[in-house]
Amino acid sequence: MHIISWAKIRDFVDQHPTSLGSMRTWFDCLESRMYKDFNDLRTIFPxxxxxxxxxxQDRYVFNVAGNNYRIICGIHFNRGKVYIRFVLTHAEYDKGAWKHE
Structure with missing residues (x-):
């Protein structure tokens, strides 16, 4: 998948340096293959x-680093594109502001 963009993760990691390893693992795993649909995505990200x-619109919410962080994306499976909308701590996610984009 083509992920747009690492910049949002980088900005998050600047504020939360301990998240780098988990963010990189998530990014590399998602980028490493094409997913045909949501069910296919769940085989790797249950x-x-x-x-x-x-x-x-649909958003896809990934739990990262043992549910400490959330990455919220828009995904166009037919185009192989992942658009990172938000990278949040669990506490920020729980506030729900991301739902009103």
Whole structure:
């Protein structure tokens, strides 16, 4: 998959340096192959959740580093594109502001 973009992860890692290893592992694993659909994605990332926003768009929520961090993405499986929308701590995720994008 083509992931857009590492910059959001880099900015997060600047604030949370201990997250680098987990973020790199997630990025490399997602980038290393194409996923045809949500079910295929769950074979590698069993804890990923699909969330439908009020706008009707789907977002995919990945638990990273033992559920300490969340990466929220838009994914176009047919194009092989992953758009990172948010990289959050668990506490930031729980506030739910990301649902109103």
């Amino acid at each position: 804890s990923v959740d699909r969330v439908r926003l009020k706008s009707g």
